[in-house]
Amino acid sequence: MNSYCPHCEDLCEIEERTEKETVLVKTESIEINSQYFVCQKCKRDFSSMGQEEKNIEQAYEIYRQRHNLLHPEDIRKLREKYGFSQRQFARLLLWSEPIICQYESGRLPDVAHNEVLRFVKNPLNMRDLFLTNSRRLNQRDIESIRRAIYSVVNNARELFEHQSNWLIRTHFDYDGGAHSGNRRFNMDKFIQMIAFFVAEMGSVYKTKLNKLPFYADFLYKKLYGESITGMVYLRGIHGPVPKEYDEIFGLMKGLGIMDSEISEDGDSQTERFFIKVGPNQDVFSKIELDSIKNITSKFKHFSASQIEKYSHEEVGFRETKKWEIIDYEFAQSLSID
């Protein structure tokens, strides 16, 4: 094809070529398939503006994937979800005013900023950030930002209520008898108990996190004749587990109460939880809370495999078939008191 060659300063026959090239993004070397033209007359190469843009975009894309960075489009969508202007969003995050505009136009977010953007995807985190930073905003911004955040937060709450009610209806329709420890299942109490354990222990492996509420509920039943949360426990493979624990932990993550990391452990994967928003202890009576604290101090230093082994000695575990409900009658023979 014919195009203008900047070397010959004339219209020449040119050919497009692709070559591996290493370019520097921030401080990292990245290999791309670089496109350029070679003039058939002078044999020298050059690249067009369009090619340069494509090459840079290719390098940026690799860099984004490497660092799990948000795309310009994601950032725009996130901002629009809350109905902020670019300026309002930057102010709320205490960043310089033009920066959101730059990110939405393709500038690579720096890693710390990227973390913050991921964090505020959750409306409850956004609300917390707003409560912390609102003093730094002007009155007119405060009002419109508040309105925008709270309408999104309410939607998140509604979604939680909806999922939570669905779970209770479908999986926890017990009349509060021997399966649930003479109490009806209380989702909020269960969630706050889990949050309490995760907050107190710093970070907890899933295997361990499944045993702790079992001990708290069964010990309370043994001492006071009823469970704390009304949770139903099953005889899992690695010990007792709360019914529908994956769903409930997922809900807690969705609510921004805790988060988790998956780590590879040989062939298997293990999930470790850490807290994001502290527990609300008001849902417990003083005796309930003392009992939960008692379980915390007893098992705080147990590893996941230690508590697993420990729980395998419980009569309720030994005498229940795989994946069946562990009856609260076994609370009487619990190894701790």
Ligand SMILES: [Zn+2]
């Ligand atoms: Zn030329």
